[in-house]
Amino acid sequence: MxxxxxxxxxxxxxxxxxxxxxxxxxxxxxxxxxxxxxxxxxxxxxxxxxxxxxxxxxxxxxxxxxxxxxxxxxxxxxxxxxxxxxxxxxxxxxVPAVKPAADRGGPVAIWATPATTGSPYQRDLIDRFARGVPVTPVPCDGLADAIEAADEAAVDAAVARAARLTPAEVRGVVLGCTHYDLVGGRIAAALGHRPVMFTAAxxxxxxxxxxxxxxxxxxxxxxxxxxxxxxxxxxxxxxxxxxxxxxxxxxxxxxxx
CATH class of the missing domain: 3.40.50.1860 (Rossmann fold)
Incomplete structure (x- = not known):
């Protein structure tokens, strides 16, 4: 195979x-x-x-x-x-794991690239799979590039910026870019390990x-x-x-x- x-x-x-x-x-x-x-x-x-x-x-x-x-x-x-x-x-x-995150119950945040955040594609996912669930789109400026370069300082800075945009009451975080899976532990730590991470891999x-x-x-x-x-x-x-x-x-x- x-x-x-x-x-x-x-x-x-x-x-x-x-x-x-x-x-x-x-x-x-x-x-x-x-x-x-x-x-x-x-x-x-x-x-x-x-x-x-x-x-x-x-x-x-x-x-x-x-x-x-x-x-x-x-x-x-x-x-x-x-x-x-x-x-x-x-x-x-x-496809970002919006459905399982919403099925578990909100509120939910979707971490994605700035281009994806607010795009018709992401809005459609929310409309189809998270109707009635509070969803906060979080643009993660520079995070994918920092991960690609394995620049730890830049990763930490980008994660911290996105964490500040994530409401404290969020129960689940959808990682809407495959790069983000690689630093899932850092994201969880920045959020105080409160929400569950949902990845697609x-x-x-x-x-x-x-x-x-x-x-x-x-x-x-x-x-x-x-x-x-x-x-x-x-x-x-x-x-x-x-x-x-x-x-x-x-x-x-x-x-x-």
């Missing part, structure tokens, strides 16, 4: 790590785009082009599934990717396995390999990735031959 994950940078680490833990026998291909990152400030058309390029670059690996491990790319490029790759290769997107991993007609087997042999593509070229995990537990977990896998 070979699974491709597409993102501009290391935001895909949390979903890749969840897949590695669920199926240590699965081969993973991380298709990142350092030449054109970040994707967030780009136009919708550019994001579609970059996501398609990332997926196409990995097709030579003969993937069984493609995971769009990025909220922004899922919003803009999921339909185009599915139109091109399915039904031959299932494509799985990433485990749910996306589970949905990927369902689309492949299989289930989690964490006791499977640890035979899964790792291949990294950097804007279509053979590459390695960025040094910043190794600063996070998810990156260290993935780095322990053998390189694909």
């Amino acid at each position: 070979r699974i491709v994950l597409v993102d501009s940078g290391i935001g895909l680490l949390s979903t890749a790590a969840a897949l590695r833990q669920a199926r240590p026998d699965a081969d993973l291909v991380l298709s990142m785009d350092p030449d054109h990152m970040p994707w967030g400030p780009r136009t919708a058309e550019e994001i579609v082009d970059r996501a398609l390029a990332g997926a196409r670059a990995a097709l030579a690996e003969r993937p069984d599934a493609v995971v769009v491990a990025c909220n922004t790319a899922s919003v803009h490029a999921l339909s185009a990717l599915r139109a091109e790759l399915e039904p031959g290769v299932p494509v799985i997107g990433t 485990a749910a996306v991993a589970a949905q990927t396995l369902r689309r492949l007609g299989t289930t989690a087997r964490p006791d499977a042999p640890h035979t899964g390999t790792l291949r990294v593509l950097a804007s279509g070229r053979p590459g390695e995990l960025p040094a910043a990735a190794l600063r996070y537990p998810a990156g260290a977990l993935l780095a322990a896998a053998p390189a694909a031959g």
